[in-house]
Amino acid sequence: MGDYVRQMPDGSADLARPPSAASRFHLDLPLLFLLMALTGYGLVVLYSASGQDMGAVVRQGRYFLVAYVVMIIAAQISLVRYMRWAPWFYLLGVGLLVAVMFFGVGAKGAQRWLSLGGFRFQPSEILKLVVPMTVGWYLAERILPPRFKYICGSLLIIAIPSALILRQPDLGTALLIAASGMFVVFMAGIGWRYIFGAVVVAFASAWPVWLFVLKDYQKQRILTLLNPESDKLGAGWNIIQSKTAIGSGGWEGKGWLGGTQSQLDFLPESHTDFIIAVLAEEFGLRGVLMLLVIYLLILLRGFWIGLRAQTSYGRMLAGSLTLTFFVYIFVNMGMVAGLLPVVGVPLPLVSAGGTSVVTLMAGFGLLMAVSTEKKIVTH
Amino acid sequence: MPQHITLKDSHREARVYGARTVTAILLVCGLLAIITVRYYSLQITNYETYQTQSERNRVQLQPLPPKRGLIYDRNGVLLADNRPSYILSVVRERVEDLDATLAELAALLPVSESDLENFQKKVKRSRPYEAVPLRFRLTEDERARLAVNRHRLPGVVVDAQLLRHYPHGELFSHALGYVGRINEQESWVLDETDYRGTFHVGKVGVEKFYEDLLHGTVGYQNVETNAHGRVLRVLERHDPLPGADLVLHLDIELQRTAYEAFEGRRGALVAIDPLTGGILALVSTPGFDTNLFVNGISSTDYSALRDSLDVPLFNRAVQGQYPPGSTVKPMMGLAGLESGLVTPEYTVPDPGWYRLPGDSRRYRDWILKIRGTGHAPRVDLNMAIAESCDVYFYDLARRLTIDRMYDYLHPFGLGERTGVDTTNERRGVLPSTRWKRDAMAQPWYPGETLSAGIGQGYMLTTPMQLAVATNALATRGEHRSPRLVRSINNESVEAPLLERVPGTPENWAAVHEGMHAVVHGARGSARKIAKGIQYEVGGKTGTAQVIGIAQNAVYKEEEVAERHRNHGLFIAFAPYDAPTIALAVIVENGGGSSAAYPIARKVMDTWLLGDAG
Numbered sequence: 001m002g003d004y005v006r007q008m009p010d011g012s013a014d015l016a017r018p019p020s021a022a023s024r025f026h027l028d029l030p031l032l033f034l035l036m037a038l039t040g041y042g043l044v045v046l047y048s049a050s051g052q053d054m055g056a057v058v059r060q061g062r063y064f065l066v067a068y069v070v071m072i073i074a075a076q077i078s079l080v081r082y083m084r085w086a087p088w089f090y091l092l093g094v095g096l097l098v099a100v101m102f103f104g105v106g107a108k109g110a111q112r113w114l115s116l117g118g119f120r121f122q123p124s125e126i127l128k129l130v131v132p133m134t135v136g137w138y139l140a141e142r143i144l145p146p147r148f149k150y151i152c153g154s155l156l157i158i159a160i161p162s163a164l165i166l167r168q169p170d171l172g173t174a175l176l177i178a179a180s181g182m183f184v185v186f187m188a189g190i191g192w193r194y195i196f197g198a199v200v201v202a203f204a205s206a207w208p209v210w211l212f213v214l215k216d217y218q219k220q221r222i223l224t225l226l227n228p229e230s231d232k233l234g235a236g237w238n239i240i241q242s243k244t245a246i247g248s249g250g251w252e253g254k255g256w257l258g259g260t261q262s263q264l265d266f267l268p269e270s271h272t273d274f275i276i277a278v279l280a281e282e283f284g285l286r287g288v289l290m291l292l293v294i295y296l297l298i299l300l301r302g303f304w305i306g307l308r309a310q311t312s313y314g315r316m317l318a319g320s321l322t323l324t325f326f327v328y329i330f331v332n333m334g335m336v337a338g339l340l341p342v343v344g345v346p347l348p349l350v351s352a353g354g355t356s357v358v359t360l361m362a363g364f365g366l367l368m369a370v371s372t373e374k375k376i377v378t379h
Numbered sequence: 380m381p382q383h384i385t386l387k388d389s390h391r392e393a394r395v396y397g398a399r400t401v402t403a404i405l406l407v408c409g410l411l412a413i414i415t416v417r418y419y420s421l422q423i424t425n426y427e428t429y430q431t432q433s434e435r436n437r438v439q440l441q442p443l444p445p446k447r448g449l450i451y452d453r454n455g456v457l458l459a460d461n462r463p464s465y466i467l468s469v470v471r472e473r474v475e476d477l478d479a480t481l482a483e484l485a486a487l488l489p490v491s492e493s494d495l496e497n498f499q500k501k502v503k504r505s506r507p508y509e510a511v512p513l514r515f516r517l518t519e520d521e522r523a524r525l526a527v528n529r530h531r532l533p534g535v536v537v538d539a540q541l542l543r544h545y546p547h548g549e550l551f552s553h554a555l556g557y558v559g560r561i562n563e564q565e566s567w568v569l570d571e572t573d574y575r576g577t578f579h580v581g582k583v584g585v586e587k588f589y590e591d592l593l594h595g596t597v598g599y600q601n602v603e604t605n606a607h608g609r610v611l612r613v614l615e616r617h618d619p620l621p622g623a624d625l626v627l628h629l630d631i632e633l634q635r636t637a638y639e640a641f642e643g644r645r646g647a648l649v650a651i652d653p654l655t656g657g658i659l660a661l662v663s664t665p666g667f668d669t670n671l672f673v674n675g676i677s678s679t680d681y682s683a684l685r686d687s688l689d690v691p692l693f694n695r696a697v698q699g700q701y702p703p704g705s706t707v708k709p710m711m712g713l714a715g716l717e718s719g720l721v722t723p724e725y726t727v728p729d730p731g732w733y734r735l736p737g738d739s740r741r742y743r744d745w746i747l748k749i750r751g752t753g754h755a756p757r758v759d760l761n762m763a764i765a766e767s768c769d770v771y772f773y774d775l776a777r778r779l780t781i782d783r784m785y786d787y788l789h790p791f792g793l794g795e796r797t798g799v800d801t802t803n804e805r806r807g808v809l810p811s812t813r814w815k816r817d818a819m820a821q822p823w824y825p826g827e828t829l830s831a832g833i834g835q836g837y838m839l840t841t842p843m844q845l846a847v848a849t850n851a852l853a854t855r856g857e858h859r860s861p862r863l864v865r866s867i868n869n870e871s872v873e874a875p876l877l878e879r880v881p882g883t884p885e886n887w888a889a890v891h892e893g894m895h896a897v898v899h900g901a902r903g904s905a906r907k908i909a910k911g912i913q914y915e916v917g918g919k920t921g922t923a924q925v926i927g928i929a930q931n932a933v934y935k936e937e938e939v940a941e942r943h944r945n946h947g948l949f950i951a952f953a954p955y956d957a958p959t960i961a962l963a964v965i966v967e968n969g970g971g972s973s974a975a976y977p978i979a980r981k982v983m984d985t986w987l988l989g990d991a992g
Contacts (some may be wrong), residue, residue: 188396
């Protein structure tokens with residue numbers, strides 16, 4: 001049967017075919033198309049969420065353009081390089097976080113930005129990629145699953161930047177960075193007993209964390225989440241309004257630009273963190289499910305890339321980046337729907353904003369670098 | 380999927396990774412399922428709840444405008460009330476195509492340019508789902524036409540609202556003032572919350588002066604509506620607090636008598652109750668129908684009023700500034716007595732003219748033209764007041780000097796606002812050397828003192844000031860800031876007593892005797908009104924020269940002649956022994972005081988003999 005040969009697993013087929021344009025530029029086409037669909041959808045929602053401000057859409061489009069360029073560049077660099085650079089990036093990143101502590105500028109009581117000659121940036125963003133890269137670098141050369149002392153080493157690598165970011169304070173980012181590092185350890189195959197142990201310890205330490213670590217505004221957010229009705233006009237307002245927006249969308253939605261909650265300014269932060277509420281109000285559950293399908297396909301593609309990766313480093317990186325992307329989705333959609341505390345995590349590639357978009361797309365560039373890593377036949 | 384990997388790679392690490400990936404995918408799918416369930420529960424299961432909540436967001440609060448306070452005359456006759464009126468409003472958010480809807484409405488009923496202009500301005504400032512008024516005072520017919528077409532006009536609302544109405548608009552136009560639609564400048568100044576739902580505000584007069592009290596406090600109701608904007612039920616209601624009711628000192632009969640006594644001539648009359656300082660009548664003629672202004676006056680009506688030669692919009696009683704002429708002489712007499720420069724027995728030779736020492740110019744007495752000589756060889760104070768002798772007061776003024784004259788006349792309130800409770804009051808001029816230096820940067824000339832002594836020259840007074848000064852004369856020195864409002868919500872309002880006009884009883888008596896002789900003396904200048912009079916009066920006539928009229932104004936020939944004639948003035952109080960009314964009248968271009976004192980007689984007759992009061 002001639003057909004059998006064509007249906008054989010890719011490994012041997014790739015060798016037979018001349019390299020396509022996509023693979024020459026280290027691009028993963030399915031992933032690229034999914035991302036384009038997602039960002040396109042995002043721009044449509046943003047136009048409505050920004051109060052029909054074409055300027056906001058153009059601005060966001062420009063961010064996307066920059067982000068795609070960054071992604072393509074990131075895809076060209078070989079994984080060996082990333083691994084070699086990782087510890088140096090890490091040291092640089094932590095150094096910058098320390099610098100933020102002393103020279104940073106901020107807004108709303110948080111010090112997150114570093115200003116260099118008029119150009120402001122957030123060092124914590126870099127670490128969203130650097131932490132998994134570094135933990136991967138640290139574990140790649142060990143025997144996996146890692147032994148206890150390497151787990152501790154990994155945790156230390158994760159803890160230092162996370163603690164610095166939590167101090168800024170930026171709970172959302174600290175959470176994402178800690179998670180991205182942990183996911184590397186998880187994908188490396190850490191024993192379940194450690195995981196369960198950690199869960200027990202986490203619950204046990206929740207009380208002292210509540211008492212001594214969390215800031216008042218963070219506690220307020222959690223309390224408000226538990227009982228939003230308690231503070232109708234203050235902290236609970238956002239959640240009540242976003243739930244109302246989502247719920248009143250129904251199955252079909254009120255139609256594009258037809259959301260009364262968002263168009264009449266009842267919904268706060270409608271173009272940034274709460275944009276999913278605009279989508280849900282105007283496109284209904286149908287629109288939400290469509291978004292979730294796109295997200296799910298991206299996640300599955302990410303896992304697929306991880307499975308097909310040639311090295312442990314590539315695998316761990318792919319798995320961690322994919323899971324981190326999922327954390328964005330889960331935390332944001334959960335918080336807007338009143339399931340999770342409001343911690344300031346954007347809806348990935350849909351919420352307006354430049355920094356997070358560039359970081360996320362750079363992550364997808366890394367993922368593409370993993371997917372197009374030189375195939376080594378190891379039979 | 381894991382099977383694929385085992386085919387490709389048999390390393391342990393990869394196998395572990397594969398297992399972890401499966402775990403991760405399960406975890407991801409599980410959590411995404413939770414998210415999905417959550418959104419399903421919000422959007423499908425609890426759709427109705429959130430749908431209603433979202434609708435409730437759209438119309439939460441409706442302002443309930445307060446009822447404007449009523450205004451009564453002293454006998455309880457309603458002068459300003461509120462009548463139901465129908466208003467056509469549009470809710471912007473419920474209209475698909477605003478321009479098309481406006482065009483359709485314009486086809487159904489008359490909508491003027493200014494209606495549209497006002498509407499567009501208000502739409503820009505309105506909150507979401509607020510009804511913005513387009514047309515006021517709909518007729519029965521218009522309401523019927525709207526009702527028939529209602530289904531074709533979503534977002535178009537017809538509401539009943541109480542609107543100001545003046546039953547005696549023209550008669551009280553200047554005494555009451557009026558309300559009008561809130562304009563753009565006013566909307567920046569007025570309290571935004573308190574005036575939600577209120578379309579009118581006091582523009583002038585009592586209506587403006589007492590705006591804060593008359594307006595009241597806004598109320599709110601919380602209403603639940605369905606998606607089509609129909610109110611399903613009132614959830615919560617805070618009633619508005621109505622504005623305060625005002626009772627004025629004004630007497631409608633007295634006001635009517637006074638207004639009609641002018642017989643269409645231009646002028647003003649202010650009558651004060653000496654016992655309280657309350658204003659019994661305030662007339663400025665011609666008046667106008669204040670109801671025209673309540674709903675935005677049409678531009679033709681407005682230009683007719685604005686461009687009229689008679690300036691009916693001008694409140695002569697408080698804005699008109701006229702030389703007091705000889706009405707100032709009783710006050711000058713008191714000044715002479717108080718300063719010791721004259722006594723009741725002191726006399727001045729009167730050839731019919733006066734000459735300043737060292738100056739050849741003759742300052743004529745008005746009588747010279749008529750009789751060719753003076754009032755008498757020698758004139759005393761009584762005769763000087765009764766016959767309005769200029770020479771006597773030229774002499775007194777010269778000896779008193781202008782600045783001391785200022786000191787003696789100022790306590791009567793000349794040159795100062797009376798502080799009456801209405802708007803746009805002017806202050807007049809009581810000249811002094813300092814005033815002339817400040818106002819004109821010129822020195823004072825001795826001849827100007829003589830003019831001032833007979834109430835001419837720079838001296839200017841409003842009829843309100845003259846009435847207040849007359850009241851001070853009648854009460855022998857009680858100088859009050861007069862009040863139109865007698866009580867607010869049944870709490871009486873005092874007319875504040877200001878600094879007394881100093882004077883000994885003998886001096887006041889001498890001045891009063893002079894004023895008595897003006898009416899009751901054989902040669903009194905107003906002796907004509909004594910005919911058939913049933914009470915005694917103290918008065919003083921006056922004539923004010925008209926200096927000139929605006930250069931570029933186009934007047935008809937005969938009107939020029941008419942408008943060059945002198946203004947006639949008269950001040951009076953009665954009954955002479957225990958006054959219950961003190962008044963000042965001016966008839967513009969009346970020729971002389973003979974135009975003014977019959978009006979005073981009619982008013983005093985009504986007050987003292989008529990059934991009014």
